[in-house]
Amino acid sequence: MNAVPVAEIVRNGFVEGHHYGSVVALARDGSVDWVVGDADVPVLPRSCNKPVQALGMVRLGLDLPHELLALACASHSGEPFHIDGVRRILASAGLAEADLQTPADYPLDDAAREAVIRRGGAREPVLMNCSGKHAAMLATCVANGWPTESYRDIQHPLQQSIAATFADLTGEPIAVTAVDGCGAPLFSASLVGLARAFRRLALGVDASGAADAGARRVADAVRAHPAYVSGTTRDERALLDAVPGAIGKAGAEGCYAVALRDGRAFALKTDDGAARVRPVLMAEALRRSGVLDDPGIDGDAVRRTGVVEILGGGRPVGEIRALLG
Numbered sequence: 001m002n003a004v005p006v007a008e009i010v011r012n013g014f015v016e017g018h019h020y021g022s023v024v025a026l027a028r029d030g031s032v033d034w035v036v037g038d039a040d041v042p043v044l045p046r047s048c049n050k051p052v053q054a055l056g057m058v059r060l061g062l063d064l065p066h067e068l069l070a071l072a073c074a075s076h077s078g079e080p081f082h083i084d085g086v087r088r089i090l091a092s093a094g095l096a097e098a099d100l101q102t103p104a105d106y107p108l109d110d111a112a113r114e115a116v117i118r119r120g121g122a123r124e125p126v127l128m129n130c131s132g133k134h135a136a137m138l139a140t141c142v143a144n145g146w147p148t149e150s151y152r153d154i155q156h157p158l159q160q161s162i163a164a165t166f167a168d169l170t171g172e173p174i175a176v177t178a179v180d181g182c183g184a185p186l187f188s189a190s191l192v193g194l195a196r197a198f199r200r201l202a203l204g205v206d207a208s209g210a211a212d213a214g215a216r217r218v219a220d221a222v223r224a225h226p227a228y229v230s231g232t233t234r235d236e237r238a239l240l241d242a243v244p245g246a247i248g249k250a251g252a253e254g255c256y257a258v259a260l261r262d263g264r265a266f267a268l269k270t271d272d273g274a275a276r277v278r279p280v281l282m283a284e285a286l287r288r289s290g291v292l293d294d295p296g297i298d299g300d301a302v303r304r305t306g307v308v309e310i311l312g313g314g315r316p317v318g319e320i321r322a323l324l325g
Contacts, residue, residue, distance in 0.1 A: 002038040003271035007280055011310050011318040019277040021254060021270035023324060024191045025289050026199055028263040032192060033289065036324050039195075042175040042188040043269050046251030047075040049166065049187060050133055051218055052197050056165035057140040058214040060158070064089065064136065069221035070228035072136035073249065075129040077231025078107020078116075085228065086126055089135035093142040100135065101152055102128040102182050109231055130182035132228075137184070154185045163187060168207050169197040169215075181252065194257050195267035202247050202259035222247040235279040235305045242301035243291065248282075256282050264289060277320055280306045284322035 003020035010016070022037025032039070051073040054062075064072065068089050076082035090096060105128035106113045116127065125131060134151075141148045141158055150156050154163075154177060163185070167174050170193035180186035189197070200206065204216030222229055226240035229249065236250050245261030254270030256278045266285045270277055283306025286292055292299035310318035 001041050001043060001269065001271060004037045005323055006036060006268075006270065007277045007320050007322050009310065009318070010321055011312065013318070018323075019254075019270050019272060019274055019320070021268060021272075021277075021281070022191055023268040023281055023285055024195055024266070025285055026192075026195045026263070026265040030196065030199060030263060033264075034325075039191040039267070042190055043194075043255070044176065044178055044186055044188055044253070045194050045255045045257070045267075045269070046180065046186065046253055047130070048194060048249045048251035048255045048257045048267070049189075050074065051201055051222060051247065051249055052166050052169050053133065053162050054136065055169065055201065055214050055218050056162035057136055057158075058217055059165055060140050060161055061143045062136060062140045063143075064092070064139070066221040067225045067228050068132075069136075069218065070225035071132035073218065073222055074132045074229045075108070075250070076132055076228070077109035077234060078112045078127050078129065079109055079231055080112070082107075082132070082228065082231070083126055086131045086135045089132065089139055093139035095135075095138050095142065095148070097124070097126045099138055099148055100125040100131055102126075102131045102134045104128065109233065128182065130180075130184070134182065134184065152184050159185050166197070169200050170194065171196050171207060191267040191269060195259070195265040198247065198249075198257045198259035198267070199263055199265035202245075202261055202265065203263055219247050222249075239279070239282065239302060239305045242298040242305070243286070244296055250278060254278050258282060258286070260291065264291065276308050280308050280320050280322050281324070282306065284324050288324055 005018040007019040024039035027033040102125040104123035172193040176188035206212040230236040248258035253273035259265035308320040309316040
């Protein structure tokens with residue numbers, strides 16, 4: 001990716017460094033509205049792929065209540081309702097936690113992690129932030145009579161079908177297939193392709209523009225239960241609350257995708273993978289495209305998701321400032 005400076009780190013009025021990356025915005029009709037950096041080369045969108053993977057599972061017959069379908073799209077915080085939801089998905093398919101092949105981990109959320117440690121708990125696969133996706137993958141295998149032991153294998157019919165859905169929704173061939181941090185297959189897309197996929201989910205349409213009940217179901221689940229997709233204290237949840245009708249998903253290595261009900265969509269990636277700049281860039285991208293001035297949008301709340309303070313002596317002395325033109 002031919003990354004360019006997309007944010008500057010300002011301390012006491014002095015620019016002490018930059019974050020590099022790329023950002024793309026699609027217009028209501030799906031055309032590219034503006035680009036900063038390079039939005040056409042393949043990147044690994046990491047967990048931004050999860051809502052598209054969830055659609056692949058829905059197309060294979062996965063049938064979950066809205067909150068659990070949202071959890072299938074999640075990089076969850078490991079709060080109690082997340083863990084309960086993962087167990088519900090497994091139980092609905094007659095499976096147990098032992099069937100999960102997520103790496104053992106602690107919850108992402110600080111309070112949830114500390115609660116586990118205080119009670120003497122250890123890292124567990126169910127606590128890992130991708131366990132909702134993995135539980136849904138297992139449930140999809142059961143629904144189709146497929147083996148569950150090999151569900152992460154790229155040659156498994158589950159993963160082959162998810163890959164087909166991913167290529168269909170992004171409108172691009174998959175250039176790179178890798179292994180994500182959770183051990184499941186990870187597919188590449190350009191930022192334009194990623195934004196296009198989220199746009200189609202948000203509109204509830206397939207690649208041809210025809211109504212797609214599965215895509216609408218996934219989008220409605222994310223809209224109705226944003227805390228299940230991330231967590232109660234996360235910036236992604238705050239953004240979706242502030243922009244009614246939007247769907248969004250953050251990913252590791254500085255990835256983020258958001259799409260609105262009217263067809264506008266945004267995708268970004270930082271070259272250094274810094275998580276701290278991700279919400280700064282998305283808030284500014286929405287501002288640049290005029291979203292914060294739309295009726296019904298809580299513009300101040302969106303702006304707050306993009307505030308990252310630089311501290312000196314425990315007090316704010318600067319900020320990370322977006323450079324998107």
